[in-house]
Ligand code: ADP
């Protein structure tokens with residue numbers, strides 16, 4: 001019943017070259033259905049590499065990546081892209097919203113790319129914006145929103161296609177501490193309401209403590 005299962009995942013950059021960097025060494029990690037897991041790692045320990053592998057943006061040298069029980073290892077790029085679009089939602093430290101589009105349009109566009117009819121996509125965008133308290137900001141462009149508001153729109157976009165798993169890299173790391181706390185509350189409420197599973201990387205131990213389980217990634221001392 002795991003949404004994500006990594007088994008024996010290893011990754012070395014520059015393998016076979018003069019200066020290989022071993023980043024992940026036989027990592028085992030699971031995220032169960034509905035579980036919210038914190039990923040805490042010192043800088044350089046391979047947190048981004050792990051999220052890229054879980055997000056099907058990179059492949060491990062060895063080991064397996066299972067999404068909802070389906071082995072993603074060795075799938076062709078096209079199938080990985082489809083699985084990424086259908087099963088995964090991403091949130092980064094910076095919102096990466098499209099500046100020339102409104103908040104609502106930023107949530108509609110990924111749904112159109114996934115084949116959702118326009119009317120349904122618009123209704124879902126409106127509902128998601130309401131749930132993060134931004135119904136009144138639907139027509140605003142990112143530059144017209146505060147940092148916390150931009151990040152809440154990015155949460156809605158990540159959930160637009162109803163993913164099975166949310167992958168987040170420092171989702172509130174770009175905000176001041178007070179805003180970060182409030183915006184994190186909004187994210188957790190949204191995740192809990194939708195029964196979503198999540199792997200959330202953070203340096204913030206207070207935020208990590210509020211998740212179901214904490215996974216610590218140690219730096220490999222070469
Ligand atoms: P974190 O996100 O925990 O800071 P990363 O996963 O970004 O760590 O990187 C882990 C280590 O791998 C670092 O030492 C980094 O310099 C190295 N690294 C990351 N990407 C590459 C790459 N494409 N080529 C070579 N080394 C890399």
Ligand code: ADP
Nearest residue numbers: 137140141142143144145146147148149150179
């Ligand atoms: P915060 O205190 O959350 O950082 P700001 O001081 O940046 O917020 O903005 C306060 C409010 O004004 C927010 O609701 C934001 O959406 C709105 N706002 C900020 N800049 C603009 C703008 N250029 N156009 C329209 N509304 C704006």
